[in-house]
Amino acid sequence: MDQTPPPPAPFEGFACFSVYAAGLAFNRVYKRLLDRFGLTYPQYLVLVALRGTSGRTVGELGDALFLDSNTLTPMLKRMETTGLVARNRDSVDQRVVRVSLTEQGAQVAQELTCIPHDVTVASGMTPEALSALEASLNVLTQHLRNSA
Amino acid sequence: MDQTPPPPAPFEGFACFSVYAAGLAFNRVYKRLLDRFGLTYPQYLVLVALRGTSGRTVGELGDALFLDSNTLTPMLKRMETTGLVARNRDSVDQRVVRVSLTEQGAQVAQELTCIPHDVTVASGMTPEALSALEASLNVLTQHLRNSA
DNA sequence: TGCGATTAAGTCGGGTACGATATATATTGC
DNA sequence: GCAATATATATCGTACCCGACTTAATCGCA
Numbered sequence: 001m002d003q004t005p006p007p008p009a010p011f012e013g014f015a016c017f018s019v020y021a022a023g024l025a026f027n028r029v030y031k032r033l034l035d036r037f038g039l040t041y042p043q044y045l046v047l048v049a050l051r052g053t054s055g056r057t058v059g060e061l062g063d064a065l066f067l068d069s070n071t072l073t074p075m076l077k078r079m080e081t082t083g084l085v086a087r088n089r090d091s092v093d094q095r096v097v098r099v100s101l102t103e104q105g106a107q108v109a110q111e112l113t114c115i116p117h118d119v120t121v122a123s124g125m126t127p128e129a130l131s132a133l134e135a136s137l138n139v140l141t142q143h144l145r146n147s148a
Numbered sequence: 149m150d151q152t153p154p155p156p157a158p159f160e161g162f163a164c165f166s167v168y169a170a171g172l173a174f175n176r177v178y179k180r181l182l183d184r185f186g187l188t189y190p191q192y193l194v195l196v197a198l199r200g201t202s203g204r205t206v207g208e209l210g211d212a213l214f215l216d217s218n219t220l221t222p223m224l225k226r227m228e229t230t231g232l233v234a235r236n237r238d239s240v241d242q243r244v245v246r247v248s249l250t251e252q253g254a255q256v257a258q259e260l261t262c263i264p265h266d267v268t269v270a271s272g273m274t275p276e277a278l279s280a281l282e283a284s285l286n287v288l289t290q291h292l293r294n295s296a
Numbered sequence: 297t298g299c300g301a302t303t304a305a306g307t308c309g310g311g312t313a314c315g316a317t318a319t320a321t322a323t324t325g326c
Numbered sequence: 327g328c329a330a331t332a333t334a335t336a337t338c339g340t341a342c343c344c345g346a347c348t349t350a351a352t353c354g355c356a
Contacts, residue, residue, distance in 0.1 A: 011196070013279070015271065017193065020189075022292070024214050025292035026164045028296065029296075048162075049158050051158070057335095059333095070315080070336075070338090074337090075312070094320080095333065096321095096335085122291070123292060133163055133166070134161075136284075137163075137169070140271055141166070144174060144177050147270035172313080205305095206305065206306095219342065219344070241304085243304040244305085245304080
């Protein structure tokens with residue numbers, strides 16, 4: 001009488017759902033890896049984006065991360081509070097805010113260099129397969145963004 | 149003197165970022181398509197998951213959507229408020245809440261059947277390419293989830 | 297039978313996302 | 327020179343997402 005219904009997976013054929021689910025799964029893996037740094041995944045991306053630069057504007061960060069100031073400003077303020085980044089008005093154009101790593105932020109960014117390797121291992125895929133997936137997703141993203 | 153820095157794209161080789169960016173892009177496309185129904189993307193997934201059933205538990209929905217009750221309960225309550233779903237305690241096991249489509253919810257779910265086609269068009273990819281991408285992402289997701 | 301362990305939902309707090317709007321600064325046109 | 331416009335951030339409200347915890351109901355087994 002074992003009449004358990006089939007596993008409820010009505011999303012076959014929904015590529016969007018596979019992207020969504022992979023995003024959730026990535027987020028959880030990153031959470032595990034980043035918790036000891038007190039970082040979230042988007043904050044990690046900000047540190048990576050700032051690494052090796054001295055002062056990107058909020059707008060440039062937004063272009064890199066596909067986010068707007070309504071998301072970035074509060075996040076950057078939190079990171080300022082935790083001492084990872086500094087926010088300063090551009091002296092020439094006072095509208096612009098330049099974000100740069102503090103010494104501590106640069107230190108943390110340095111310690112994060114092992115993360116990509118750990119994530120690759122967790123993904124269980126070869127670098128080549130990941131690379132192919134990445135290329136395919138980038139094409140998809142570009143199309144989706146152009147369709148607006 | 150046009151020394152604009154190269155486009156800030158320091159995320160090559162980060163498959164996670166491609167997944168993240170594709171998720172954001174999908175979300176925006178769906179927002180455009182779903183706004184006239186007053187639906188968000190996760191709410192859309194719930195309607196699809198409930199289509200053709202009469203009463204899934206919150207836990208079953210969570211298994212299907214990879215979400216927990218802390219996310220689903222408030223969302224389902226919102227959908228109850230907007231008249232799309234009904235929430236009822238199971239009469240046999242009072243711990244369980246069964247979620248089903250209302251008549252209006254079933255009606256809306258019916259009208260949503262054109263969405264996948266619209267999204268496929270927006271993706272600019274062939275169904276075959278999307279299918280391959282989906283399979284690859286599902287493997288990735290499974291690995292990431294197993295690595296916990 | 298009865299009570300501790302398990303399970304299903306719900307609550308709470310913090311952190312993204314994003315549409316709409318506000319504010320301040322810079323640029324343009326006349 | 328200065329008003330109209332454009333641009334860069336910031337603010338606000340709503341909705342996910344999740345870790346940690348709570349509450350209520352059921353189960354298991356001595």
